[in-house]
Each structure stands twice: as structure tokens, then as C-alpha cells.
Amino acid sequence: MVILGISCFYHDSAAAITRDGKVLAAAQEERFTRIRHDSSFPGNAIRYCLEAAGLELRDVELVVYYENSRKKLSRIVSTIMTHMPSSLDMLSGFLPEWWSGKYSAEDRIRKELRSQFGIKDDRCRIREVDHHLSHAASAFFPSPFDNAAILVVDG
Ligand SMILES: [Fe+2]
Numbered sequence: 001m002v003i004l005g006i007s008c009f010y011h012d013s014a015a016a017i018t019r020d021g022k023v024l025a026a027a028q029e030e031r032f033t034r035i036r037h038d039s040s041f042p043g044n045a046i047r048y049c050l051e052a053a054g055l056e057l058r059d060v061e062l063v064v065y066y067e068n069s070r071k072k073l074s075r076i077v078s079t080i081m082t083h084m085p086s087s088l089d090m091l092s093g094f095l096p097e098w099w100s101g102k103y104s105a106e107d108r109i110r111k112e113l114r115s116q117f118g119i120k121d122d123r124c125r126i127r128e129v130d131h132h133l134s135h136a137a138s139a140f141f142p143s144p145f146d147n148a149a150i151l152v153v154d155g
Helices: 043-053 069-082 088-099 105-117 131-140
Strands: 002-007 014-019 022-028 062-065 126-128
Touching: 002 043, 014 043, 022 043, 043 105, 062 105, 069 088, 105 126
Parallel strands: 002 062, 062 126
Antiparallel strands: 002 014, 014 022
16 A cells, blocks of 8 residues: 655655555655745655655555644643633634634645645545654654554653
8 A cells, every 4th residue: 555644734844655564755845945844735745755656646545644633623722721811822823723724634735735736636535643653653664673662752
């Protein structure tokens, strides 16, 4: 199975392509845009990965995003509510971002794939995974191990 992994909209956007669990190519968007910690959709990195892997986007069976948007939204709301009223400033910053669709990564990715690569919506399967599972996968897949226990320590 060919999977395109995407990280973006926060910091250090990147793309990677795997086939049957083996990494074929990976790149960070800042290498192409020359913008340090670029958080934009990694269109350049995706194009590079496809070319390096000798594939086209239509060969990709699944697009995986490194974060679960619903969980992230829930975490942000929970943090804001826990720290009321001192978190009112956070709330006023969060609401416009939420309203603009910032926390719906699947929609944003679908839109970018449509505009940058001409992919029709029905040809694009997107799945969001837990952030820390993504961290674990980034350690496991490039490793030489067939099995591993992984501890993720983040944030
Ligand atoms: Fe993280």
C-alpha cells in the first residue's frame, strides 16, 4: 500500500511516502521554500517525494495527516475552559481561527490537493491519526527493527 504522510499547518511542514511500511522518500517543505520552519501545505515536498519514489499522486492509496483535528480541538477547548477567566485572551485568538476552518485539516488538505494537484475529491482518501502515534511511526519506520516498544515524550 502506498501512503503519503503529511505534516503541516503548525510548524515544519513535511511529506513522506511509504510503500508497505518502507519509506521511499521524505522531505521538509522549508528545503524548497527557504522559509525556516515553514508551516504551509507541503506541495513542493510532496512533488519531490513523488518524483523520488517514481510515483504519481494517483498511485497514492491513502493520505495520512499527522494529527487528529478533533482531538486537537478538544484539547484546546479543554485548556481554555480549565483556565477561565485568565484564558479569555486565548479564547479570543482561538475563535477566529476555529471559524476560519483552521482546525479541519482534512478539508484544508483536500482543498490543497484539488488546487495544486488537480485531484478529484472522490479519488482522495484522507485519514487523520493521533499525533503521538505519528511520532512513534517516525521513529519505527526508519529503524532496522521488525518489532519495537516505543515511548513518546512530547510537549
Ligand atoms: Fe509533537
